[in-house]
Amino acid sequence: MRRNAAGWSNWSGSVKATPREVLLPASIEEVVGAVRRCKQEGRRLRVVGSGHSFTAIAASDDMLISLDLLQGIVEVDPEGGTATVWAGTKLKRLGEELFVHGLAQENLGDIDVQSIAGAISTGTHGTGRGLGTISTQIAGVTVVTGQGEVLTCTVESHPQWFKAMQVSLGALGIIVQVTLRLRPAYKLEYVSSRMPLKQCLQESVRLAEENRHFEFYWFPYAEPCQIKLMNETDSPVVVRKVRDYLGDVVVENAVFGLLSGICRRMPSTSAAISRLSASQVPVGRKVQYSHKLFATARLVRFNEMEYNLPAEAMVPVIEEMRETMARMKFHVHFPVECRYVQGDDIWLSPSYGRDSAYIAVHMYKGMPYEAYFAAMEEIFLRYGGRPHWGKLHTLSGGRLKERYPRWDDFRSVRAELDPDRILLNPYIEKLLDT
Structure with missing residues (x-):
């Protein structure tokens, strides 16, 4: 087991911690040993993956365990x-x-x-x-x-x-x-196109039903949005390494990073840069195996809030968000990401018991996001929203319990499996114990 003690921060830099001890166990036995030592010494621990949560869910000032040596x-x-x-x-x-x-x-x-x-x-x-x-x-x-x-x-x-x-x-x-x-293993055909937001909202139900994958990106203060569709295909793989690198990495990251820097220095340019970005939405097609097509490079850092909503709330929520942005004129240029997900029966899943829409709002790192996120969160909550557990939100135990029918069942299991409450930090206590 390698040991290291240093400051830690998440990907966006919004959360920082100074663990007393950082462990990298190389076996299940070493994980057991770390937990038992915490139990004996009355200490607390958290586990960190890649630090891609925007909340303090993984932060620890005591023991922090990374599973980076347990891969494959x-x-x-x-x-x-x-x-x-x-x-x-x-x-x-x-x-x-x-x-x-x-x-x-x-x-x-x-x-x-x-x-x-x-x-x-x-x-x-x-x-x-x-x-x-x-x-x-x-x-x-x-x-x-x-x-x-x-x-x-x-x-x-x-x-x-x-x-x-x-x-x-x-x-x-x-x-x-x-x-x-x-x-x-299977291949997907990916198609990116532009569509006016009004038309997208009118056709969103159809697009979601007719395609294996459908999502759209709406740029605040702009009319065009990006439509992304993916469907299974037997077509041969289409590989354009240079062209795809230029589009996915250079344009979507380097150029957008430069534009974001302008917004941070001159916030009043945000609306214009949002409209510029919308006008440059890539249009094209790719065919590739699924594991190579789902993800895109994210090199421009930001903070994010995402809420789960009943699927039927997608359109009215977007319309209300648009009205609120026009009225309050937030300095934001990052697109709003909109997706659909099937409901499930997992106790603390935001999709519990309902087919869902997910709506995510972002703000470039270093730009104030609090007022913008608060206004959007207010809309989400009115429509029965549940926050994504890895994204920023303001809810704690009492308000979360109202939104999760199996909340108390989860807490009961927690009492059985962690009776000494060592798997805690202040953020988890706020979620589960207030």
């Missing part, structure tokens, strides 16, 4: 369509290693730097009206509980605990291995 595939069952993987495995690496075995995950989000454990613990999702969050792909999970015991759960062996662990916020134990339901 443990075993594969091609006939059963499952694979057991180490919890610290980054999604990009996971896709590549599964592909070697002819397998793939059925859906992913648009960033692939997270660890698989971090992704499921926070309810990370992609888009697709008939597809659930990444947590719905779990067939089994092995955790080291707050008592230092190794426990493997499936829906058959521990139905209650399993439902709690599918989205656990890292509050029930340290996930060390995950068994995933998989499918044969």
